[in-house]
Structures are given as C-alpha cells and as structure tokens.
Amino acid sequence: MEDKKKEFMKTLGNNIRMYREQKGLSQEELANRCGWTTNNARSTISKIESGVNDVPTSKVKVIAEQLGVSVCDLMNSSANVQTKDKIRKLIEQCYGKEVYETLSSLLDLDASDQKVIKTMIDSMLSAEKYSVKKESLNA
Structure with a gap:
C-alpha cells in the first residue's frame, strides 16, 4: 500500500511540475497563488x-485551479499527461496557441453547451461571408 501511495505522490508531483x-x-x-505565503512556500511546492510531501485534497483542488x-x-499517470502534452504541442504548432486554448475551453463545457457552440460555428460557416474560404478548402 505504501508503494502505491509513493507512486501516486510522485505522479501528482511530476504533473504539478x-x-x-x-x-x-x-x-x-x-x-x-495557492495560499502558501510563509517563508518556506517555495520549499512546500518543491x-x-x-x-x-503529501497534499491535502483541498489543496490539490486549489493547485489545479491555479494551473488551469x-x-x-x-x-493522471505520466503516460496520459505526456500524450496530452504531445497533442497540445502538435495543435499549437499547426494552428497556434489560441486555437489550442479555444479547444481546451470548449472541452471544459458540458455537452449541451458544446452543442450550442457547434451550432453557432455551423451557422457562421454557412454564412456567405465564409463561403469563399469553405470553397477554397474543398479545392
């Protein structure tokens, strides 16, 4: 049991870093940002x-919020995190950081809000303003 706890703490720490x-x-x-303001605050994160250091659940939530x-x-295990990081880098490289951040924001929404955004995008793309761009993509 102790080994699993150590492994979890290591994974959590690596992901936070x-x-x-x-x-x-x-x-x-x-x-x-997480509320540690003592002289040893940096040491706590380190x-x-x-x-x-074990991290109280309430602080894990605060750390996550501060890291976005x-x-x-x-x-998540480092394999999942590394895969997400590779995907992030690829999207940013191909389309820019703003596109990645937009996609991340979209994924943070619930399914019904995602549908609303999809409908808005579809509506914008069907507008005459975007028809030239759409046609050039099909060429």
Missing part, C-alpha cells in the same frame, strides 16, 4: 513536486 512550467510559473509564484487544469489532469 509539468503544468506549472507550462504556465511559466515559479514554485514560489504557484505557492503564493517537496510536493518531488513526491516528498482539472484535478483529474493532476492525478
């Missing part, structure tokens, strides 16, 4: 990222 670095935050900045990811993203 990866998402923190993606956001361009220092350990101290993340710690302060220990979490290295899998040394779900709690599930923080807890």
Whole structure:
C-alpha cells in the first residue's frame, strides 16, 4: 500500500511540475497563488513536486485551479499527461496557441453547451461571408 501511495505522490508531483512550467510559473509564484505565503512556500511546492510531501485534497483542488487544469489532469499517470502534452504541442504548432486554448475551453463545457457552440460555428460557416474560404478548402 505504501508503494502505491509513493507512486501516486510522485505522479501528482511530476504533473504539478509539468503544468506549472507550462504556465511559466515559479514554485514560489504557484505557492503564493495557492495560499502558501510563509517563508518556506517555495520549499512546500518543491517537496510536493518531488513526491516528498503529501497534499491535502483541498489543496490539490486549489493547485489545479491555479494551473488551469482539472484535478483529474493532476492525478493522471505520466503516460496520459505526456500524450496530452504531445497533442497540445502538435495543435499549437499547426494552428497556434489560441486555437489550442479555444479547444481546451470548449472541452471544459458540458455537452449541451458544446452543442450550442457547434451550432453557432455551423451557422457562421454557412454564412456567405465564409463561403469563399469553405470553397477554397474543398479545392
């Protein structure tokens, strides 16, 4: 049981580090955003990222919110996270960061809101304004 806990803490820590670095935050900045304001705030994040410190569930939620990811993203195995990171990089490389962020926002919506957005996009694409672009894509 203890090995599984250590493995989980290591996975959580690695994911926190990866998402923190993606956001361009220092350990101290993340710690302060999460409410740790003591002199050892950076050290707290460092220990979490290295899998040394256990993190209360309430703090996992706060960390996820500050990193702009779900709690599930923080807890996923590194293989899943690495795959997501590769997909993110590929989308950003092909279409730009804004497109990736838009897709991420869309995925954060529930199914009914996603349908509303899809209907809006379909409506815009069927408008005459976009017909030239649409035709050039079919060529």
